[in-house]
Amino acid sequence: MLNFDSVAMRYADGTRALDGVSLQVPAGQFCVVLGSSGAGKSTLLRMANGLVKPTQGAVQVEGVQIAAASLARIRPRIGMIHQQFNLVLRSTVAANVLAGALPAMPTWRALLGLFSDAQRSKACALIESVGLQEQHLLRRVSELSGGQQQRVGIARAFMLDPPLVLADEPVASLDPQTSHDVLSLLRGQARERGTTVLCSLHQIELACEFADRIVALRQGAVVFDGAPEAFEPKVFDTIYGRAPASAPQPYGPGNEPEAMLPLHAGGMLELAQ
Numbered sequence: 001m002l003n004f005d006s007v008a009m010r011y012a013d014g015t016r017a018l019d020g021v022s023l024q025v026p027a028g029q030f031c032v033v034l035g036s037s038g039a040g041k042s043t044l045l046r047m048a049n050g051l052v053k054p055t056q057g058a059v060q061v062e063g064v065q066i067a068a069a070s071l072a073r074i075r076p077r078i079g080m081i082h083q084q085f086n087l088v089l090r091s092t093v094a095a096n097v098l099a100g101a102l103p104a105m106p107t108w109r110a111l112l113g114l115f116s117d118a119q120r121s122k123a124c125a126l127i128e129s130v131g132l133q134e135q136h137l138l139r140r141v142s143e144l145s146g147g148q149q150q151r152v153g154i155a156r157a158f159m160l161d162p163p164l165v166l167a168d169e170p171v172a173s174l175d176p177q178t179s180h181d182v183l184s185l186l187r188g189q190a191r192e193r194g195t196t197v198l199c200s201l202h203q204i205e206l207a208c209e210f211a212d213r214i215v216a217l218r219q220g221a222v223v224f225d226g227a228p229e230a231f232e233p234k235v236f237d238t239i240y241g242r243a244p245a246s247a248p249q250p251y252g253p254g255n256e257p258e259a260m261l262p263l264h265a266g267g268m269l270e271l272a273q
């Protein structure tokens with residue numbers, strides 16, 4: 001579904017954000033990119049929808065290489081969920097969710113806001129499926145809590161039934177309980193549709209609870225790639241330079257990850273110093 005082929009990113013000021021990252025995310029996988037601030041998570045996710053062009057290597061979505069010429073074809077196949085929600089605060093919940101359909105609409109219809117009945121019905125169904133009630137439909141987004149706003153963001157991301165969703169620290173600005181609820185919702189929506197998700201997070205506990213696979217970055221390089229239960233305190237130390245506050249909860253019986261692709265037994269890569 002998503003392939004990063006030896007990608008590197010060196011920004012104009014010389015910052016090396018990514019350094020030779022190779023990663024293949026198969027269809028249907030919930031893959032969490034974990035790392036401390038500045039590790040390169042956002043850069044990696046932004047490469048996957050063409051917002052950042054790698055200075056080395058290439059990215060393919062569904063086998064199509066991301067390039068200026070292919071972006072119009074690829075973008076409607078990717079749903080985006082943002083840390084700061086990126087909603088139009090003065091607009092209603094319904095209008096924000098409908099905006100998720102814009103990338104696939106002819107420009108003139110998009111400009112006039114000419115959504116079809118099918119699109120309106122779909123938006124209503126999505127709003128309900130993310131746990132918002134009918135009375136929320138015409139409420140301004142600015143009146144909602146952070147957790148409710150991110151539910152709107154999730155509904156918008158699924159409006160075109162994209163096979164791939166990129167979630168860039170979707171719970172970074174939410175409290176722990178709301179973070180858990182929102183990630184659970186995202187995971188449920190993705191599982192229901194077989195959607196592939198690449199999601200960046202800071203919180204190891206959430207990564208271990210919801211990911212099929214964890215890819216940990218440190219200083220732009222992959223230092224771990226494997227199943228949550230293989231994520232040992234040693235790896236945590238490598239990423240964050242300290243021990244976890246509480247031991248991550250591994251998957252238990254009946255809650256095994258569906259798909260995982262450790263690079264080799266145990267999923268450990270050489271640990272960067």
Ligand SMILES: Nc1ncnc2c1ncn2[C@@H]1O[C@H](COP(=O)(O)OP(=O)(O)OP(=O)(O)O)[C@@H](O)[C@H]1O
Pocket residue numbers: 011012013015016017035036037038039040041042043044
């Ligand atoms: N446009 C830019 N120009 C220069 N340097 C940048 C740019 N964007 C990001 N960087 C740098 O690249 C490195 C990786 O940044 P990135 O935002 O990808 O990390 P991150 O893991 O997402 O961090 P955070 O968790 O704080 O969002 C950092 O050192 C950052 O300062």
